Amino acid sequence: MIKKLFLLICLSPALQTAAQNHLILNADQGRDTINPRIYGHFAEHLGRCVYGGFYVGENAAIPNRAGIREDVIQALKKLKVSNLRWPGGCFADTYHWKDGIGPKDKRPTMKNVWWGGTTEDNSFGTHDFLNLCEAIGAEPYLAGNVGSGTVQELSDWVKYTNHESGSPMTDLRKANGRVKPWKAKIWGVGNEVWGCGGNMRPEYYANIYRQYATFMSDGVNSEQLFRVASGANSSDYNWTEVLMRDIPHNMLEGVALHHYSVIDWNNKGSATAFTEAQYFKTMKEALRMEELVTRHVTIMDKYDPGKKIALVVDEWGGWYDVEPGTNPAFLYQQNTMRDAMIAGVTLNTFHRHCDRVRVANLAQTINVLQAVILTEGEKMVLTPTYHVMEMYNVHQGALMLPVDVRTDNYRFDNQQLPAVSASASRDKNGKIHISLVNIDPNKPQEIRITIHGAQAKEVSGRILESTKLQDFNTFEQPEKIKPKSFSNFNVQQNELKVILPAHSVVVLEF
Numbered sequence: 001m002i003k004k005l006f007l008l009i010c011l012s013p014a015l016q017t018a019a020q021n022h023l024i025l026n027a028d029q030g031r032d033t034i035n036p037r038i039y040g041h042f043a044e045h046l047g048r049c050v051y052g053g054f055y056v057g058e059n060a061a062i063p064n065r066a067g068i069r070e071d072v073i074q075a076l077k078k079l080k081v082s083n084l085r086w087p088g089g090c091f092a093d094t095y096h097w098k099d100g101i102g103p104k105d106k107r108p109t110m111k112n113v114w115w116g117g118t119t120e121d122n123s124f125g126t127h128d129f130l131n132l133c134e135a136i137g138a139e140p141y142l143a144g145n146v147g148s149g150t151v152q153e154l155s156d157w158v159k160y161t162n163h164e165s166g167s168p169m170t171d172l173r174k175a176n177g178r179v180k181p182w183k184a185k186i187w188g189v190g191n192e193v194w195g196c197g198g199n200m201r202p203e204y205y206a207n208i209y210r211q212y213a214t215f216m217s218d219g220v221n222s223e224q225l226f227r228v229a230s231g232a233n234s235s236d237y238n239w240t241e242v243l244m245r246d247i248p249h250n251m252l253e254g255v256a257l258h259h260y261s262v263i264d265w266n267n268k269g270s271a272t273a274f275t276e277a278q279y280f281k282t283m284k285e286a287l288r289m290e291e292l293v294t295r296h297v298t299i300m301d302k303y304d305p306g307k308k309i310a311l312v313v314d315e316w317g318g319w320y321d322v323e324p325g326t327n328p329a330f331l332y333q334q335n336t337m338r339d340a341m342i343a344g345v346t347l348n349t350f351h352r353h354c355d356r357v358r359v360a361n362l363a364q365t366i367n368v369l370q371a372v373i374l375t376e377g378e379k380m381v382l383t384p385t386y387h388v389m390e391m392y393n394v395h396q397g398a399l400m401l402p403v404d405v406r407t408d409n410y411r412f413d414n415q416q417l418p419a420v421s422a423s424a425s426r427d428k429n430g431k432i433h434i435s436l437v438n439i440d441p442n443k444p445q446e447i448r449i450t451i452h453g454a455q456a457k458e459v460s461g462r463i464l465e466s467t468k469l470q471d472f473n474t475f476e477q478p479e480k481i482k483p484k485s486f487s488n489f490n491v492q493q494n495e496l497k498v499i500l501p502a503h504s505v506v507v508l509e510f
């Protein structure tokens, strides 16, 4: 009788769905470090990202440091931006870096063909960008022009930025006021060359890559560069296969991957006035990153079992319709708690795959797509995405601790997604951080955390939440959504019980 009752309890679907969330933290099984480069951002000459976002010019009334907004510098320093990718995106394969050096009033203008046909006056160029990186403490990631540039041009750019002396390029840099080279390590060799970067086939690009990569050094500095091959569009696995097969591994440090969380490229929907059906689709696309990374990594493992070559997710984030009344080519969108969900689950995915995903760049930093900062004249506001990345930056450079997560599902319209996403790490001071996201917009989730190999002492937490999923910060109400301290948990020996409110992001520390 007792046995029958036990079986009945185990098999009853109604009982199985109740409080299933359980996380096992293997605090004694850490092996790989979460590369800080996963916390990279992206700044393209697109809309108001560079001009008006980062850069207002030295004569602006807005407080600035050599033309870069002081408020932006402070916000990005606090965020701990590990690396910044520039000047594109699609713009990169139209950009000729020599147009952006020397006296600003002598620089030629160009038409920004990809992003609204605006006039680019080249007032923000190589020096401005590399000095900006120094000001915010970020490593530069320069995206080279392969689509419409030349091997010589990219080779010269490396010499100009990185070499001490001994070439016309280093003399030119010094004449332009910079004696010491910046020593930029991360270099993209073209961007989306399957599309805006030249509509190439992977076999053709692999050959082109070999040629460009060969001349990106003088033979002395080559081993110091981290060269990134233009990578696949979401699930184009053949692209990764061909690059890994056809490019010699001694000239390849990273292979890129781009994936945006888009509902439908022809009907992206509003950034703020979205339905639950649209939210569900966005989260499905965001969670798809797990599958994409896993499959691209499987292909890379076949050719590079030692994991020497990194997977570089150098464009990711949510993409919606632009804000009403703004230029459609400027990709200016608001940022809600939905974006906080995307950021939280995506970073958790990158952490769990940190042995291969070693660089990533959210698209884009300011006023474009899933921005961390929005500006309007002298005003600036931090978005929910900013706050998630700031809460999560405790994971940078920490030892990733494997987690086994059993989660309830978030159900909508006969479909389901895992409700809880998680990752964990131990930092250099021995502190353990667990980041948890409940994407369910309707229900809190209780989760039991069992800890192996560490003790849950002095537990504290921070949370990002808001009443509605559609909530966002505005210039009038900039602090509607911001991290708060969190204490909705209890500790019993080595178990934690945590209640995650609907659509919330929590980071625990002990």
Ligand code: AHR
Residues within 6 Å of the ligand: 044, 088, 089, 090, 091, 191, 192, 315, 363, 364, 369
């Ligand atoms: O981030 C906006 C654009 O999206 C980039 O320029 C391009 O690389 C991608 O298609």
